Amino acid sequence: MAEYIFRIFRYDPEKDEGTKGRVQEYKIEVEKGWTVLDALNYIKWHVDGSLSYRRACRHGICGSCGMTINGKNTIACEQQVADLGTQVITVEPLRGFRVIKDLIVDMEPFYDKLYAIKPYLITYTPPPTDKERLQSPEDRKLLDGKYECILCACCTSSCPTYWADKEFLGPNALMKAARFVLDSRDEGWEERVNAIDDKHGVWRCHTIFNCVEACPKELNATRAIVELRRLMLKGRL
């Protein structure tokens, strides 16, 4: 057991409307092995039931608990409290999105970008067998490091270009686009290219690498963006 101070961003739309929100401190005993999500659960269940945040699986697979912890985006369920190395821990909602309540942000703009690139397999030719569309292990390998995304929004929320231009597709949608464009079974290029090649698309990235640092699944959205650009470059020259 060790004592930690959690400085948590609070915003209640009924009381704090028009303000920039406030910070509330909670001093709690943290047990060995607790993640930040465990600490938030403890606060909500035993100290202050009004604290709001998203969570579901607590196993790093649902992507619900993306937040900014000590200034760095990650999912709270994968962040060990002891690994943070500070006794005072700040917890804030993902930046770049509108705060709905406390640590809960409006994810709609994030999903809109995802829908824009049509994040599903698009095919026109019928499958070779009535069971499945086969893919060689080599072709399958091209998707490694792209398909594992859990949609936590840590990447897009860490992107300064997205902060400046809210219409920018952002690292997540662009990486998802690469995941389908590079899929040997996919035939949806024509339907995706307009969004990818848009003024707010792949050319807006300034290779800042914040998304790479932020991703709790250690995916490299910047590399995916570069792969998309390389494809477009080849297609034009």
Add this chain to the structure above:
Amino acid sequence: MKFPRTSGGFYAWLFQRLTGILLVILLIIHFAITHNFPKGGGVTYAAVAPRLATATWKVFDLTFLVCALFHGLNGVWMVVQDYVHSETAQTWIFYALCTLGLILLVLGAITVIPFKA
């Protein structure tokens, strides 16, 4: 793969990189010859003027000018596209940058081209 439309930034992106690479090369040559880098010194009228009057050097300086102008103004344009959200304002700024570029290009050209030692 077919590209059915012109891009929303492909050429701006591509030429920012191409002019960036060219600028490195031109800068190295510029420093090595004009500024006698790394020894330095020797930037006197007598030493510089005869070279500036040659056709080769005029072409060099004009290329340098075009690259720097395009790169600098296109860079500002990229910043504007990130931070200015009104399309109307963006259009105005775009033409203002083009005009500025044209004026500076003419000023540079009338300095470089007619020069005699």
